[in-house]
Amino acid sequence: MLLLTSDFHLGYGYGTERENDCFFVLKEILNQNSDLILFGGDLFDSRVPRLEILSEAMHFLSKLKEKKTEVKFLECDKEINRRALHGIPFISIYGNHERRANLINPIQSLEKAGLLINLHCQKIVFELNNEKIAVHGMSYVPEKYAKDVLTEWNPKPVAGAKNILLVHQNIEPFVYSPLEDVYLKISDLPEGFDFIINGHVHWKNIVPIGQGKLLMPGSTIPTQLTKKDSEIKKGYFILDGELKFKEIRQREFFYKTVKTSEEIEEFLNSLEEKEIKPIIKIKIKNASSLDLGIIERKYRNKGILIFQREIETNFEKQKTEILRKQLTAEEYGVKLLKEKSKFGDADELLNLIIDDDSGGVENLLRDSFEKDSKNTTDL
Ligand SMILES: [Mn+2]
Structure with missing residues (x-):
């Protein structure tokens, strides 16, 4: 049985009354007899999670190693830590909440410890009940590059296998927040996949595409607290012959x-x-x-x-704008940077600043100025 899930946002609400809510899902998943877990990104709420949060994630992933599974590893197009194949393998991509441009992110560090396998424009193939299962994954890339990276990678379904692709992007019309960019359309998605699992979008969706389905498991806790969040149940998919959605016990x-x-x-x-x-x-x-x-x-x-x-009032208007559009402080930061600096790659710039990566900031600015001056000379 395959378990398809995404966006746990571990660490969400830290220091508040809701700080343990993000962990409900971990217990429930440990009680499921799954053979393989496929994860669509945003395991953590932040790029550098607190040790309190990281240790809960490590505990969960190591518990999976004690469990029995029928799945057999066949091949992977990158070198993997074999420890990650013990027990129930956890195959993941990293999301926008984890990506750190030139620095190691928490998903990559868990991969180093052999607690999960991270895919970025890569695939891994298993066998389960005499059926091949090929899992392809593209971790989050800034939206403006999503289409190019996907086109360049050009994932091809493995013949004779059940093919599943993991991504973590906005895909029109499924956009996380109205202020986020969206460059990918459903028609840009590669063909021949049985399931394309998209994280990032925090509410559940099942969209038929071609012979397959685009699945958005949604987040496992409400993070945006929109009206929609109050109406749509949180949970994950189980694929065992047929596809089922399992609700997670939630705070009302x-x-x-x-x-x-x-x-x-x-x-x-x-x-x-x-x-x-x-x-x-x-x-x-x-x-x-x-x-x-x-x-x-x-x-x-x-x-x-x-x-x-x-x-x-004017000041309050700005504040309510953030609330109304459900922007995080970071998203609002990007919006301001875009508006005030007219700098094209504001997301990347802000990520680097948050990561304290001054070398990265310098390189990005230099590249951008070189590009600008080249454009001017071309004119
Ligand atoms: Mn998310």
Whole structure:
């Protein structure tokens, strides 16, 4: 049985009431009798996860090594640490939350320890119940390069095998956030694959393409806290003859739009107190004068309360823009860099700055200036 999953975002909510939620999925997956796990990227929420988070991931991956599997390794087009083949192999790509341009990322370091196998424009072939399973993977690349990298790699399905391709990109119309770039279209995806598994998009989707399916398992915890997050169940796919979606036990999440403080209280009063507090996100219209602190204190036993109000002052407008579009601080940083610097490769530049990679920043800027001056001379 194959287990297809993505976007655990381990470390999400660290230091908050929700800090253990990201680990629910690990326990559930350990209780499944899968033979092979295929992962679509964003195992971690950050590029340099805390040791508290890294050790949970290592513990989970090493537990998989104690488990029995029917899967047999046949070949891989790169050299692999054989330790990673013990127990249930965990085949992964890295996502945008992990990619560090010229530096080793946490997925690569787990691969060095033999805890998983990372694919980047590579494939690995197994045998399971007399059937060949070829797993191809392209780790995240900045969106503007996605199409070129995929075209250049040009993955070919292995004849006579079940072929599965792992990617972690925006694929029109499936785009993580409205401000992100999207360069890949469904029609750009290579043909002949039984399943193409795309991480990155945090809500579940199954899209028929040609003879196969484009699967988006979605994240295993809500991270964007949008209305959609409150409506779509979190889980993973199991492929055992047929394809099934398994839900993960979750903290409940309510999303409510209100106009007055009476409506807020009415809604909160209608909810029972639960042992595991639900997330309660309340979007407030035309209510800038409400003292939400009082409501928060009064109802904090009901749940983890998140208020989002629509306020019209200029400064607050920027802040609510971030909230409304569900941008992370990093995404907002990229947006600002793009707007203010007119620098083409803002994502890359910001990654390098965050990674403290001054050599990388220097190289990127030099390349960009050289390109610019060449363009000017060409004119
Ligand atoms: Mn993600």
